[in-house]
Amino acid sequence: MPADAMPAEAMPAGAPSIADIAAAARRLAGAAVRTPLLDAPLLDDRLGCRLVLKAEPLQLTGSFKFRGAYNRISLIPQDRRGAGVIAYSSGNHAQGVAAAARLHGVRATVVMPADAPAIKRRNTEAWGAAVVPYDRAAGESREAVAAEIVARTGATLVRPYDDPAIVAGQGTVGLEIAEQLAERGLAADAVLVPCGGGGLSAGVAIALAARMPAARVHPVEPAGFDDTGRSLAAGERVANAPGGHSICDALLAPTPGEFTFPVNRRLLAPGLAVDDDRVRAAMAAAFDYFKLVVEPGGAVALAAALAGAAEFRGRTVVAVASGGNADPSVFRTALCDRCPAVA
Amino acid sequence: MPADAMPAEAMPAGAPSIADIAAAARRLAGAAVRTPLLDAPLLDDRLGCRLVLKAEPLQLTGSFKFRGAYNRISLIPQDRRGAGVIAYSSGNHAQGVAAAARLHGVRATVVMPADAPAIKRRNTEAWGAAVVPYDRAAGESREAVAAEIVARTGATLVRPYDDPAIVAGQGTVGLEIAEQLAERGLAADAVLVPCGGGGLSAGVAIALAARMPAARVHPVEPAGFDDTGRSLAAGERVANAPGGHSICDALLAPTPGEFTFPVNRRLLAPGLAVDDDRVRAAMAAAFDYFKLVVEPGGAVALAAALAGAAEFRGRTVVAVASGGNADPSVFRTALCDRCPAVA
Numbered sequence: 001m002p003a004d005a006m007p008a009e010a011m012p013a014g015a016p017s018i019a020d021i022a023a024a025a026r027r028l029a030g031a032a033v034r035t036p037l038l039d040a041p042l043l044d045d046r047l048g049c050r051l052v053l054k055a056e057p058l059q060l061t062g063s064f065k066f067r068g069a070y071n072r073i074s075l076i077p078q079d080r081r082g083a084g085v086i087a088y089s090s091g092n093h094a095q096g097v098a099a100a101a102r103l104h105g106v107r108a109t110v111v112m113p114a115d116a117p118a119i120k121r122r123n124t125e126a127w128g129a130a131v132v133p134y135d136r137a138a139g140e141s142r143e144a145v146a147a148e149i150v151a152r153t154g155a156t157l158v159r160p161y162d163d164p165a166i167v168a169g170q171g172t173v174g175l176e177i178a179e180q181l182a183e184r185g186l187a188a189d190a191v192l193v194p195c196g197g198g199g200l201s202a203g204v205a206i207a208l209a210a211r212m213p214a215a216r217v218h219p220v221e222p223a224g225f226d227d228t229g230r231s232l233a234a235g236e237r238v239a240n241a242p243g244g245h246s247i248c249d250a251l252l253a254p255t256p257g258e259f260t261f262p263v264n265r266r267l268l269a270p271g272l273a274v275d276d277d278r279v280r281a282a283m284a285a286a287f288d289y290f291k292l293v294v295e296p297g298g299a300v301a302l303a304a305a306l307a308g309a310a311e312f313r314g315r316t317v318v319a320v321a322s323g324g325n326a327d328p329s330v331f332r333t334a335l336c337d338r339c340p341a342v343a
Numbered sequence: 344m345p346a347d348a349m350p351a352e353a354m355p356a357g358a359p360s361i362a363d364i365a366a367a368a369r370r371l372a373g374a375a376v377r378t379p380l381l382d383a384p385l386l387d388d389r390l391g392c393r394l395v396l397k398a399e400p401l402q403l404t405g406s407f408k409f410r411g412a413y414n415r416i417s418l419i420p421q422d423r424r425g426a427g428v429i430a431y432s433s434g435n436h437a438q439g440v441a442a443a444a445r446l447h448g449v450r451a452t453v454v455m456p457a458d459a460p461a462i463k464r465r466n467t468e469a470w471g472a473a474v475v476p477y478d479r480a481a482g483e484s485r486e487a488v489a490a491e492i493v494a495r496t497g498a499t500l501v502r503p504y505d506d507p508a509i510v511a512g513q514g515t516v517g518l519e520i521a522e523q524l525a526e527r528g529l530a531a532d533a534v535l536v537p538c539g540g541g542g543l544s545a546g547v548a549i550a551l552a553a554r555m556p557a558a559r560v561h562p563v564e565p566a567g568f569d570d571t572g573r574s575l576a577a578g579e580r581v582a583n584a585p586g587g588h589s590i591c592d593a594l595l596a597p598t599p600g601e602f603t604f605p606v607n608r609r610l611l612a613p614g615l616a617v618d619d620d621r622v623r624a625a626m627a628a629a630f631d632y633f634k635l636v637v638e639p640g641g642a643v644a645l646a647a648a649l650a651g652a653a654e655f656r657g658r659t660v661v662a663v664a665s666g667g668n669a670d671p672s673v674f675r676t677a678l679c680d681r682c683p684a685v686a
Contacts, residue, residue, distance in 0.1 A: 042469050057634035126385050291400035291636040291667030324634030328678040335671040
């Protein structure tokens with residue numbers, strides 16, 4: 001439900017403000033990439049709308065996750081930095097935390113499933129983090145492994161989304177969108193944001209509520225993992241049904257975040273969901289029209305824009321491409337399938 | 344031979360000056376994309392140098408060719424615009440001219456081989472150009488077909504490289520490199536530029552001779568099509584041997600340009616050449632580290648940087664990625680081969 005159609009509801013306590021996001025942007029200046037907004041006039045001709053792509057694959061570590069991690073680590077008091085930071089992730093958050101810690105000169109430990117793809121482990125280690133494997137098949141909990149290390153070492157836990165400093169960091173994506181559109185004399189009617197735990201959509205929604213309030217911010221999820229969309233409709237946090245499958249490995253959080261959902265409930269327009277065929281078609285469209293490598297989870301917003309072209313006719317739409325750490329074999333399949341790219 | 348090691352030699356008459364390139368940049372502002380310089384710290388760690396990629400795949404039409412075409416068409420007198428423009432090309436120049444003409448409200452005709460890939464014809468037509476096919480198997484000459492149309496219609500011929508306004512437009516790539524490095528407090532030791540007819544390397548070399556004179560500008564060519572490299576060594580224009588083959592379809596000009604070579608002879612450092620395996624490895628490295636789609640001809644400079652890592656150790660190197668209009672099947676092969684990406 002869009003913010004303006006809802007009964008007045010206060011922002012939850014502790015939610016970052018636009019001032020917090022602006023402060024995060026100042027911390028990130030010079031460390032993060034101000035990623036470009038990309039145009040594709042020939043795609044616009046086909047769709048009948050103005051579609052721009054916010055290119056977070058060009059962010060350091062290949063995804064927006066670096067922003068939140070860097071902002072969070074910036075806020076660790078000097079006397080606690082020596083104990084390092086810890087995160088649990090097998091994906092983009094792991095690399096984001098590892099790189100942000102390296103730039104801050106802080107040790108990072110990442111708890112990662114023992115069966116995570118070798119490339120993800122190698123990249124995380126290449127950024128200088130220590131990887132601690134855990135055995136998910138044996139029922140070990142990554143949260144428990146991380147909590148034990150925190151208790152023993154005093155390291156600071158860097159959560160993937162349920163943290164105001166993480167949300168403020170991801171919100172710099174929204175701040176840049178507003179600034180970059182304004183530089184071109186444009187204003188967005190709709191902003192489509194890939195949604196897992198809801199940190200990126202919460203941050204972008206807070207930024208745009210302040211800086212481009214007419215824009216409707218829609219979270220976009222993989223079909224079968226549309227917990228945020230269904231939770232927005234229900235007005236409370238509901239979980240995904242177990243046993244689902246999606247190629248969007250970055251967006252498989254089981255429920256909306258405890259911290260992020262109250263923000264998202266207050267600010268987001270209805271959720272959208274796309275199936276794997278649409279996602280592959282969007283990856284191929286990003287290749288054809290934007291020359292950008294986008295990973296499956298990073299492509300859901302573009303997929304929703306392509307699928308919703310009829311609804312967006314005549315409008316200005318921003319799709320956030322949230323990451324580009326695509327597995328080569330998955331990318332090759334996307335270029336091969338050639339599902340119809342446009343609805 | 345680098346400029347400082349050469350006997351004093353005047354720039355050829357008619358060569359664009361840095362003022363001409365700065366004027367082109369002012370014309371292009373708001374029409375062309377100021378493409379980003381991309382970093383990949385993990386690749387730098389591997390190579391032992393600072394390597395940045397100038398991302399012309401993100402340019403309008405997917406290659407630098409738009410720059411020269413737009414600048415050239417800007418300079419057509421008002422009373423000759425009604426007769427339109429004409430170009431011969433089956434590739435990036437065709438799309439660059441078509442898009443630049445569209446933005447200027449000028450009709451464009453492109454002479455293209457009848458057996459050109461359907462996608463290239465479709466894209467050129469999608470930008471609004473009329474395509475005139477010619478039969479290269481029957482020995483028809485595209486220059487003759489174009490000359491006949493010029494004689495009949497008064498259209499302005501937009502050459503692919505042998506034109507000072509084209510060279511000045513491509514030179515804005517060099518101007519941006521100098522500005523973007525300076526913004527980061529960097530200076531390039533070497534700038535590697537894909538080279539076909541020599542328009543991009545001439546423009547970049549003129550810009551950098553004025554704005555970053557310590558940088559050595561190397562043209563990079565496909566093995567077997569290293570006419571510019573051999574011509575620089577010989578001091579005169581020499582042709583490629585017939586019958587060669589390369590996946591770098593954008594860089595197969597048979598000889599250095601008549602107009603561009605005297606400029607390049609004056610300003611360029613020695614040429615480098617890379618084989619198709621190196622090119623595919625560079626396309627895969629652009630996918631992995633920069634999340635950028637680069638076509639084969641656009642990837643030769645990155646390929647040379649990867650191959651020459653030992654020589655560039657400790658240096659700051661710019662590789663120009665000149666285009667991203669990659670055929671999906673060629674791109675899939677590059678992701679599949681996985682030749683060693685680094686020497």
